Amino acid sequence: MARGGQQSLARVAVVVRAGAVPLFWLGVLSAAIGLLVPGFTGRRVGVLAGAALFLVCAAVxxxxxxxxxxxxxxxxxxxxxxxxxxxxxxxxRNWRKAHRWWLVVAFVLGIACSIAVPAAFGMAVAGAGAGLWLKAVWIGREERGAGTVYWVRTDWAGTGRPAGKQVKGYRTTGVAAGDAAPGGARRRASR
Known part of the structure; x- marks a missing residue:
């Protein structure tokens, strides 16, 4: 949205964090629904495989x-x-609107895959959400250490990729700019 030198900027940490909550809770919900189905491997194997997938996805x-x-x-x-x-x-809102169909597909796949391995895919989706949250926390630590917060042009971030190939650089402001705390969390009202 560049108009005569003006740029629309989105917080990098907020873009990263945008998918954390819906992915985590949709993954947990699909894993819980998946536990209702015994599956081919059984619930115990599904939960153990899901726990391993949760940790691997979160770390990656x-x-x-x-x-x-x-x-x-x-x-x-x-x-x-x-x-x-x-x-x-x-x-x-922009991230969730752009990714709503991917979230629905992940939720449905989490339930459908429970026929084979109960809860495993849902826990993997929840792990991806937890990984996004951890990445946003890491960005917040970097921002606090530098005393600045990082912004990316909204047209470069596109559909939620603040470090994608189309990004040409970041902008910085002081930590008081914007309505989000370092790391993308909601800024708490000062008393």
Missing amino acids: VALVRRRRYRAWADRASRAGKFDFLQDRAVTL
């Missing part, structure tokens, strides 16, 4: 592309005076 999602995030953060430039900082709620 949390660790993937860290080097790219760090490289963009190191080369980030200061946000301009007329840059528009997108609200946290708008970023979350």
Whole structure:
């Protein structure tokens, strides 16, 4: 949304964190529904396989592309005076709207795969959500350490990929800018 030097910017941590809650809870729900079906392997095997998949997915999602995030953060430039900082709620809504069909497919697959291995795929989806949350927490620690928060142009972030190939750089502001705390969490009202 560039108009005459103005850029619309979304918080990097908020874009990363946007998928954490829906993926986690849809995964937990589909795993719980999947436990109602005994499946071919049995519930015990399904839960053990699901626990392993949860840990593996959480670790992979949390660790993937860290080097790219760090490289963009190191080369980030200061946000301009007329840059528009997108609200946290708008970023979350845009991500969820763009990914709603993928979330539905993941939920349905989590239930359908329970015929073979109960709860396993649902727990893997929940692990992906937990991994996104861990990545956002890591970005928050980086932001606190640097004393800045990182922003990406909304047209570059596209459908929720703040470190994708189309990204050409990050912008920075002070930690007080925007309505989200470092790491993308909702900023608590000060008393």
